[in-house]
Amino acid sequence: MALKKTKQDQKGASTKRVAVIFGVTGLVGRELARKLTTKYSWKVYGIARREDKLFLKKTSNYHFISCDLLCKLDAQKKLSSLEDVTHIFWVTWASQYQLDTAECCDQNREMMSNALDAILPKAESLKHFSLQTGMKHYVPYNLRNIDIEFYDEDCPRASIGYNFYYVLEDLLKERLSAKKVDWSVQRPGLITGCSNRTLYNFMGCIAVYGSICKHLNLPFLFGGSKECWEETWIDVSDARLVAEQHIWASSDDQVTSINGQAFNTINGACFTWKEIWPVIGKKLGLEVPEDIFSSEFLYSKAMADKAGVWREIVEKKGLLETEMDELANWMFLDQLFRCPFKLLGTREKADRLGFRMRYTEASESISYWIDSMRDAKLIP
Known part of the structure; x- marks a missing residue:
């Protein structure tokens, strides 16, 4: 099914927009880089430890930076010069430890802290930080008895267990409020996309x-x-849709302020x-x-x-x-x-606030990405 156009499609490129994509080699990171550089003509810095062989259509407005975000010195060296950044997209995470552990929370906080410490002091034009987490925001791994079938963004946090999504949201609220930088959270379900650098692919x-x-x-x-x-049993989130919702949430022409708000980022079809x-x-x-x-x-x-x-x-x-x-x-x-x-959610909130792009069938989404993997010569 074809995508519907959003306001972003008609909007000109008169205002210079510069994005930093943390996790550019992942399922959504690749789509963000592709869309921002080719469809919207943004300047993009793509951040990952290793460059992506699949991002083949190089453009003059895409710049890859190899960086170990868990190393504070490397983050300072590689990122502190990015003074022209207007938007940050965080679509990465540290996966060394089991997800539902304090160590995982600490490591992910450290990684984001290192990035913020490097960029915030000089990025005076920074307008928005879009964080990607996931539908597991609603159900910690060690919690099994929950009587909710469809989650909305107002569901309270779980009171037990560890969830590094909570840690990252709290860190953004703490660090960006003083800087008067807006931020939002996108929560996809099972992501369909094309990457050879994704743990849960x-x-x-x-x-x-x-x-x-x-x-x-x-x-x-x-x-x-x-x-x-x-x-x-679960929602599918097409990487194309997730990327577009990141861009929509970060746009300057929102009718209603979405600062500090979260949005389920799902196809919306059972x-x-x-x-x-x-x-x-x-x-x-x-x-x-x-x-x-x-x-x-x-x-x-x-x-x-x-x-x-x-x-x-x-x-x-x-x-x-x-x-x-x-x-x-x-x-x-x-x-x-x-x-x-x-792990089922409602996408009513994003729809109500003006995001219209969606895919209706999980099978169509999966079929598209099988073709994409074939075109990239990842599969026969």
Whole structure:
């Protein structure tokens, strides 16, 4: 389904806008860089530890900076000179520690603090900071008994457990209020996009899995819980939509102030894996039998010895050289399809305040990104 235009499409480029994208090699970071440089003609600084091989259409207004944000000295050296920045997009996170731990909270706070310490003193034109977190804002990992099916942005924070999303929101409120810089939070669900630098890469998982199934003539099984298979269980967030909502939230022409507000960033259409799994399989070129659900099947077990098979596929098909674990995280896929609680939200708030862009079908979104991965020669 085609995207609807927003005010940003008609607005001219008379005002110079300069963005810093932290996490530019990720699913949403790549889309932000692509849209801002080619569609909106912003100047963009892309920040990551390693440059992205997939960002092929280089433009004069895109500048990559390699930086280790967990190193305060490196952040100061690489970022303190970015005095012309008007907008910051934070679409990264530190993943060394388990998500629901104090160590994870501390490390993510440190990473953002280092970036803010380097940029804020000289960035006098900074107008907006757009933070990306996620729908897990509503459900900490160690909390299991929640009687809410659809989350809205007014749901209170959980009173127990650790969630680094809360830490980052509090840090922005603390650091930016004195600077009179606006900020907002975008909360996507399961992101569909194209990247080989993303730890929780759903598209990479299913595309690699499907490619291996086709290569070895294996059944394209859905391994998970019956509830996840048969019920509407999670929201999909297309990376194109998430990027556009970041830009919308950061625009200068908001009718209503959104400073300090959060927005669910989801496609907004319900689906079940039972409905769309056969569609995904056919898109990947597979024959999909009727009996494809298995509560016992574990991707982490079935794919544990398939790294060599993936190398064979890459060589045979002339693909971009990648290791299997650069695209696929099998533990993530096992956890996703056995998630003990629903992660469904409403996007009424963003719609009410004027954001109109959306995709109606999860299967259309997934199909688009399979084609994108093929065009990037990540999958056959």
